Amino acid sequence: MGCFGFLKIMMFLFNGIIFLAGAGILAVGIWVKVDSGSILGLLQNLNNGPPELKQVLNVGYLLIAVGAVLLLLGFLGCCGAVRESKCMLLMFFVIILIVFIVEVAGAIVILVFKGVIQTTISQVGVTIVDSIRKDYGKNADVTGLWNTTMTVLTCCGFNNYTDFTGSPFVQNTSLYPQQCCKTGPCREYNATVSNISGCYPALIKVFEANSIVIIAVALGIAALELISMIVSMTLYCKIKAKDS
Numbered sequence: 660m661g662c663f664g665f666l667k668i669m670m671f672l673f674n675g676i677i678f679l680a681g682a683g684i685l686a687v688g689i690w691v692k693v694d695s696g697s698i699l700g701l702l703q704n705l706n707n708g709p710p711e712l713k714q715v716l717n718v719g720y721l722l723i724a725v726g727a728v729l730l731l732l733g734f735l736g737c738c739g740a741v742r743e744s745k746c747m748l749l750m751f752f753v754i755i756l757i758v759f760i761v762e763v764a765g766a767i768v769i770l771v772f773k774g775v776i777q778t779t780i781s782q783v784g785v786t787i788v789d790s791i792r793k794d795y796g797k798n799a800d801v802t803g804l805w806n807t808t809m810t811v812l813t814c815c816g817f818n819n820y821t822d823f824t825g826s827p828f829v830q831n832t833s834l835y836p837q838q839c840c841k842t843g844p845c846r847e848y849n850a851t852v853s854n855i856s857g858c859y860p861a862l863i864k865v866f867e868a869n870s871i872v873i874i875a876v877a878l879g880i881a882a883l884e885l886i887s888m889i890v891s892m893t894l895y896c897k898i899k900a901k902d903s
Contacts, residue, residue, distance in 0.1 A: 663897055670740035670890055673883075674751075678733025685726025728754070736887070740894060745902075748895040752888055759884045766877075784859060788822045795836075796828025806836065814861035815839035820850040822857070 732754055739747030794801040809815055816822030820839040823829050828836070835845040840853050856864075866873070 663894075666890055666894055666897075667740045667743075670894060671737050673887065673890075674733045674736025674740070676733075677729050678737065681726045681729025681731075681733055683726070684722055684729060688720070688722025688724075688726055728758070736891070739891070743894075743898045743901075745895055745898050748891045748898070752891045752895070755884055755888050755891070759881065759888075762881065762884075780859070784817050787817050791816065791822050792824070792826045795823060795826040796831060802828070806838070808858055809836060809838035812858050812861045812865070813838075813855070814858040815850070815855045816857050817859050818857040820845075820847075820853075820855070 732751060735747045735751040735754070738744065739751055790801065791805065795805060796802060805816075815836065815838055820835050823835050823839070828834075833846070835847065835850045837845050839845050839850045839855055841855070843849060
């Protein structure tokens, strides 16, 4: 098997994985939009939410779009390699190039508008806290979502235990959620000294602790995209030379 055959096999295998990944992401995106009980459904029911929150709620559409693009890429790459189609390989290259440019532009936007993003998160946080004080202990979906989140992340509220002050749960039981205290019944005095952080600070710590992994994954994806472009153009040129 020569270099040309090896490139065809690698192109087929690599894009087969892309095709399967696209199918999975597309399925998740459709599930998010269909499942009214998902976390996005809860966010949509928040009152007086900032306009920026509406963009967050479009993540289901984003997943569907990403999944569809990956499906198309996988199909073009596999069929282009197997059928030795210059048109498909060229389309594959162009789409990968566009995705790569968009990713670079997105990274630049995040770096430049980091302060705006933090402000938006703070505005969303105010709305979330209002929802906690209104529905925690009364709405089973909200209560269950927060209990699960706090248990998994070992955190308390969005900012801290005071987010639950005035909530139906505290009013009815005179207690705070047990996740807000390390031991014993959770009342304000021991919630104050337990120093269990809020879920937002906890999530930030998780991202900071795994920042190297996140950067490595991003660089790995960028490298794969570059390799894909090189391989597709190499095949394109070899097929073109073969046909001429």
